Amino acid sequence: MKIAVLVGSNRKESLNKKLAVYMQNRYQKTAEIEILPIEKLPMYNQDDELTPPEIVTEIKKKVAESDGVLFVTPEYNHSIPAFLKNAIDWFSRVDKVLAGKPVMIVGSSPGVLGTARAQMHLRQILNSPGISALTLPGNEVFIGAVHEKLNESGNLVHEPTIQFIDTVIENYINWIKKTK
Template identity: 45%
Template sequence: MDTYRIAVVVGSLRKDSLNRRLALALAGMAPQGFTFEQLRIDDLPPYNQDNDGNPPEPVRRLKNEIANAQGVLFVTPEYNRSIPGVLKNAIDHASRPYGQSAWAGKPAGVVGISIGQIGTAIAQQHLRNMLAYLDMPTLGQPEVFLQNHEGLLDDKGQIGKDSTKQFLQSWMDRYVEWVRRHAAM
């Protein structure tokens, strides 16, 4: 395969989200042949199993975008020691109805940034548990638990610290190889 489309799910709806900026920074580090497209999750209604047989249009769109991707990148903040509700809602919608999960088999990467000292470590662990259940092969190492500092990320997704830029580039290199290996299966 010569081109890879990566569906990016940012778990924050905030306009000035640090995680949205991190997603932009990572997309800028991707090699030729990889495109990173942020998926919209702010218009999804709360998940309701009663709608599984006839999901609303935003849910159909989300599932279609995931189905057409060769990999998924989750960029999540940590809220109350877990993932945000909007991210869980998107995961639930795209995994239903049972047996028709759009996530199944998609190679995944998980990263995050926050102001806390442990970054998004606990949220990522919760998310990784869900992804294992959803049958998504998920890159395990290196892990990216960034603590935000003044000047680390600008509004355009540029990394202001060379050591962080190098670390994230090494993560991207591993993720790209992960997607190539698993998307071919």
């Protein structure tokens, strides 16, 4: 099973990126998990969508070929970062590579709400006609105070959070199998 990961932060020390890498390592026996380099995508421009730069085609192909897409994102000003929205906008046009794609959302922040507001927006966006992704029902992953739960090597060390994510990933994988 192939899972494509979209991380909503492009900064080097991103806590969400660390979490995505942690998940990639922890669940490597469960799925082939690849973090897609969406930081390489140019700003979406409708003039270019029929003849996009090669990197757009390459990343869209990876999304299209995946069995599921995992979003790991911070919250910026009560929404998702523009960086992530840009990738979604590319994915929503011409060949709509997220349509019908089983999607799971994880968000983390140093604050207490763990990206709850951004995830509400993200679910709304993913449900729009150009995207029409299938979002994992009944499971939400809001990780607050994430800087206290990741150690210096970027490993999650907060046992309740580890167990919780294990359960949601299991639910996600089982649900992907059912949606096929």
